[in-house]
Amino acid sequence: MKITSSGSFMLVSVAALALFTALSHMSCIVLGPECYRAQMAPEALIELSKSAPWRAALETTLVSLLFVATAIFCLSGAGVIRKVPMLKPAIITISVICTLRGFATLPLSVLFPEQVTAFSIIAGFLWFLAGTFCITGYRLVNQESTKEKVR
DSSP states (O other): OOOOSHHHHHHHHHHHHHHHHHHHHHHHHHHOHHHHHHTTOOHHHHHHHHHOHHHHHHHHHHHHHHHHHHHHHHHHHHTSSOOOTTHHHHHHHHHHHHHHHHHHHHHHHHHOGGGOOHHHHHHHHHHHHHHHHHHHHHHHHHHHHHHHHHO
16 A cells, blocks of 8 residues: 555544554453543443443444444545545544544543543544544545546
């Protein structure tokens, strides 16, 4: 795989972050409640992993699939895999959600200071960056493909 533009690089970076996140979430199924706690899962999910591990595993898998879908759309937008349906609306939605997730870090840190960690701040920054990379990368890739069509 050759990344031919900065737009492609941005989208592939978001895909890598999303896949890493999916794998991190899935590790909780294998490693149990302490892994959920270490990854700052909601207390309800941690308790669910103790009382009904199958249900916690199902919910974790569904969330992980959202991150895998994010990676697929980003890789498609980068031209690494073939174009998937609904690419543009998906990229816009992913960008908005990631950017909002990043922005939410600051007000949530003020509201819940006991939950602020270096990890939560870094994660918020990375998701904000992912949102901006996603939309900017998609636009750059489209600009380059438009220029190539004109030539």
